[in-house]
Amino acid sequence: MVRRLLIGTALGFLALFLALPLAAVVTHALGDGVPAYLRALRDPDTLAAVRLTLLTAAIAVPLNLTFGLAAAWAITKFAFPGKQLLVALIDLPLTVSPVICGMAFVLLFGAQGWFGSWLSDHDLKVVFAVPGIVLATLFVTFPFVARELIPLMQEQGTEEEEAAVVLGASGWQTFRRVTLPNIKWGLLYGVIVCSARAMGEFGAVSVVSGHIRGVTNTVPLHVEILYNEYHLAAAFAAASLLALLALVTLAMQSLVEWQGRRRGEST
Amino acid sequence: MTIAVRDVSKWFGDFQALDGVSLEVPADELVALLGPSGSGKTTLLRIIAGLEAPDAGAILFHGEDATARHARDRRVGFVFQHYALFRHMSAFENVAFGLRVRPRPARPAEAEIRCRAHDLLRLVQLDGLAGRYPSELSGGQRQRVALARALAVEPSVLLLDEPFGSLDAKVRKELRRWLRRLHDEIHVTSVFVTHDQEEALEVADRVVVMNEGRVEQVGTPDDVYERPASEFVYRFLGDVNLFHGRLVRPHDVELALTPNGGSAIPAAVRHVRPRGAVVRLELDRLDESETIDAEVSRDRFLELALEKGDRVYVSPRGARLLDAHQ
Numbered sequence: 001m002v003r004r005l006l007i008g009t010a011l012g013f014l015a016l017f018l019a020l021p022l023a024a025v026v027t028h029a030l031g032d033g034v035p036a037y038l039r040a041l042r043d044p045d046t047l048a049a050v051r052l053t054l055l056t057a058a059i060a061v062p063l064n065l066t067f068g069l070a071a072a073w074a075i076t077k078f079a080f081p082g083k084q085l086l087v088a089l090i091d092l093p094l095t096v097s098p099v100i101c102g103m104a105f106v107l108l109f110g111a112q113g114w115f116g117s118w119l120s121d122h123d124l125k126v127v128f129a130v131p132g133i134v135l136a137t138l139f140v141t142f143p144f145v146a147r148e149l150i151p152l153m154q155e156q157g158t159e160e161e162e163a164a165v166v167l168g169a170s171g172w173q174t175f176r177r178v179t180l181p182n183i184k185w186g187l188l189y190g191v192i193v194c195s196a197r198a199m200g201e202f203g204a205v206s207v208v209s210g211h212i213r214g215v216t217n218t219v220p221l222h223v224e225i226l227y228n229e230y231h232l233a234a235a236f237a238a239a240s241l242l243a244l245l246a247l248v249t250l251a252m253q254s255l256v257e258w259q260g261r262r263r264g265e266s267t
Numbered sequence: 268m269t270i271a272v273r274d275v276s277k278w279f280g281d282f283q284a285l286d287g288v289s290l291e292v293p294a295d296e297l298v299a300l301l302g303p304s305g306s307g308k309t310t311l312l313r314i315i316a317g318l319e320a321p322d323a324g325a326i327l328f329h330g331e332d333a334t335a336r337h338a339r340d341r342r343v344g345f346v347f348q349h350y351a352l353f354r355h356m357s358a359f360e361n362v363a364f365g366l367r368v369r370p371r372p373a374r375p376a377e378a379e380i381r382c383r384a385h386d387l388l389r390l391v392q393l394d395g396l397a398g399r400y401p402s403e404l405s406g407g408q409r410q411r412v413a414l415a416r417a418l419a420v421e422p423s424v425l426l427l428d429e430p431f432g433s434l435d436a437k438v439r440k441e442l443r444r445w446l447r448r449l450h451d452e453i454h455v456t457s458v459f460v461t462h463d464q465e466e467a468l469e470v471a472d473r474v475v476v477m478n479e480g481r482v483e484q485v486g487t488p489d490d491v492y493e494r495p496a497s498e499f500v501y502r503f504l505g506d507v508n509l510f511h512g513r514l515v516r517p518h519d520v521e522l523a524l525t526p527n528g529g530s531a532i533p534a535a536v537r538h539v540r541p542r543g544a545v546v547r548l549e550l551d552r553l554d555e556s557e558t559i560d561a562e563v564s565r566d567r568f569l570e571l572a573l574e575k576g577d578r579v580y581v582s583p584r585g586a587r588l589l590d591a592h593q
Contacts, residue, residue: 159351162318165338166345167365167420177368181355 025243028236040237048214049222050241052130056205056218057198060137064194068145069187073179075146076153077161090146093139101139102207105132128210133218136204141197148190149183156182185260189253196249200242268329268423268456269294270315275324277310277480284310286480287324292473295454297447299467302477303503308460309348311477312426315458317341328423344417344455346427350409352401358412359397362387365420387415390449407438414446418453427459431466443470464504468492476500508559508583515583517547520561522571523580531580534559536573541565548573550581 030037040046071090075083093101107113109126119126126132160182164174180187202220209216211225219238226235270292277285285307292298300308313319315326317338325334333341352361363384366375375383388394391411401409410430417425430446431439447470450457461467467474468488476483476491476499484496495501498514507514511530523531537558538549546568550559559581563571573579 159347159349160353162338163345163347163351163353163416164364164368166316166318166341166343167368167416168339168342169364169368170339173368177364178353 022243022246025236025239028232029240031236032233036233037237037240040231040234041241043234045214045217046219046222046234046238049217049219049238052133052216053199053218053220055130056134056137057195059134060141060198061191061195063138064142064198065145065187065191067142068147068149068190068194071146072149072153075150077158087150090143092143093141094143098136098140098201098203099207102136102204105136105139105204105208109135127208128212128216130216132208133205133216136208137198137201140201140204141194144194144197145187145190148186148193152183152186153179185256189256189260192249192252192256196245199245269327270424270456270458271327271330272311272315273325273327275311275314275321275326277307277314277319277321283480285314285321288477288480288482289324290475290482290485292456292458294456296472297450297457297459297470298473298475299471300458300460300475300477301462301464301467301503302483303462305479306477307480308462308477309428312428312458312460315424316343316345316426318345342420342423344420344422344425346410346413346417346425346430348429348432350401350413352409352412352416354401357398357400358388358393358404358408359384361401361412362415362419364416383419384415387419388412390418391415405438406434407442410434410442414449418455422455425455425457427457429461430459431461431463439466446470468504476503478503506560508561509557510583513583517560517562518545519584520559520563521582521584522548522561522563522567522573523582524571526580527582531582532559534579534581536575536577536579539573539575541568550579552581553578 071086074080075087106127109115109119109132111120111127113127124131126135160178161174164178169177199218200220201218202224205218206221206224209218209221211217211221213222213225217225219242223235223238223242226232226238270290272288272290272292275285275288276283288307288311290311300311302308310319314321317333317336321334325332327333328336328341352358353364356364363380366380366383369375374380385394385397388397391414393408393411393415396404396408399408401412404412414427414430427446431443434442443466446459459470468491471488473485474488474491475485478499484491484500486494486496491500492504495504501507501514506517508517508520509515510532526533533553534550535553536548537551538547540547540549544565545562546565548561548563548568550561552559561581571579
């Protein structure tokens with residue numbers, strides 16, 4: 001009885017807060033018919049937004065993959081002073097509102113900011129330009145890979161690495177042949193979550209973007225603009241892309257988790 | 268190859284794990300580091316392997332200072348307590364690993380790697396399970412894969428950390444006999460860590476008894492058992508009784524039905540526990556509130572016809588005594 005009640009509550013909650021809104025987005029997107037939907041997606045500004053979103057993710061995800069791996073490695077395989085601080089700092093983007101971190105970048109790199117005059121002297125533009133969007137996205141998404149890996153690597157300990165070193169393996173060989181295969185599913189999972197967030201981020205990017213159509217608009221920002229201008233069908237068409245991304249992410253997560261479990265590695 | 272440990276000390280924060288330890292391991296011997304947990308034996312083993320750096324002192328391999336040598340350059344075979352097999356590799360790939368990671372000029376050809384790995388798996392009697400993953404092997408099998416993997420790099424020294432620690436009693440006994448035989452076959456200087464005195468005494472050529480980061484005694488199993496250098500060694504290597512300020516092993520306790528004059532102590536039988544060829548007796552002293560453990564042969568026990576509650580007279584057998592508080 002209790003079990004049924006719990007399952008019922010969970011499913012009802014999911015239907016109300018996930019399935020229903022998703023269905024609403026799709027219905028609205030197709031409200032003016034399929035040709036109108038495709039036309040909306042082919043709009044140059046929408047295409048530019050998609051391109052910028054993909055570019056941002058293509059820069060932010062590999063960088064955060066590298067950073068997350070390095071941080072998780074340092075934290076789990078070595079003891080050093082300031083380790084707790086590093087762990088806390090990794091979580092910072094999750095605890096700070098994205099709007100605040102967007103503001104921080106404006107304060108640093110904006111026209112009135114600390115580095116503002118230096119940047120304008122060298123004819124560099126960060127805020128209200130692509131570099132600002134990439135920086136904000138990097139900041140917001142940097143915990144995902146590291147947080148996925150730290151518990152996994154902690155659980156696995158350092159004995160296999162020690163065994164590899166005693167057998168004569170170099171640092172790179174140890175990483176390539178022992179550590180990486182042991183964490184690959186967790187790493188992939190982290191990359192998927194990181195990519196999804198990089199493409200869907202709104203708050204921080206909104207502050208630094210300046211909303212220049214066709215230039216500094218990512219898909220989430222573009223959706224908002226279209227919506228505010230009452231282009232509802234177009235807004236929901238673009239939104240449906242993000243919803244599709246969410247579904248693909250979900251499917252990939254499940255696949256990776258299933259694979260990871262099958263290979264006896266907990267993700 | 269000989270190993271020498273010179274005045275090695277190691278701290279972990281405020282805890283001193285090793286306090287000026289010196290030790291010589293002669294070539295081709297099988298040496299046991301024996302001690303309770305926290306005595307520093309595993310730390311010493313890891314320092315010899317190069318997995319920890321000593322805060323003071325030196326490690327010499329074959330008379331040469333190896334203290335600063337990286338673990339990967341020490342040519343040491345290390346068997347970890349929990350085996351540390353590479354979980355995503357088959358038994359075969361685990362064994363071949365040490366050969367595969369060699370720099371290209373020193374790396375044997377693929378055919379030779381395969382041949383050597385199979386030879387080693389045969390040596391540890393696991394050739395039929397070469398394709399199994401660690402999760403598909405039993406504890407004893409994993410242990411043997413770990414050993415084959417360590418031997419694959421033709422180590423000059425073999426180090427084993429609690430090699431039988433996580434196995435059940437029967438497998439343990441089999442494996443330690445097997446390790447002894449293997450050592451007699453392949454002759455490689457070996458050091459193993461254990462907290463089990465029986466294991467150390469049965470397997471090793473030489474036993475190093477450690478306590479609180481120091482070496483208490485080094486000697487043959489016979490030496491440390493029969494001629495313990497300190498009260499700690501005496502107590503650690505078996506049960507002891509205290510008689511008039513002297514320590515006596517249970518099997519050196521003599522029982523009689525009559526006082527026979529002299530210094531025999533009256534006691535009452537509290538428990539009788541037959542253990543195969545010997546019988547263990549727990550006795551309550553009647554002159555003070557102490558218990559005495561005694562071990563007598565089955566024949567002697569039947570001769571005395573003792574039962575729970577009976578009165579006996581206890582005296583220490585003359586020869587092997589050690590003054591307590593020495």
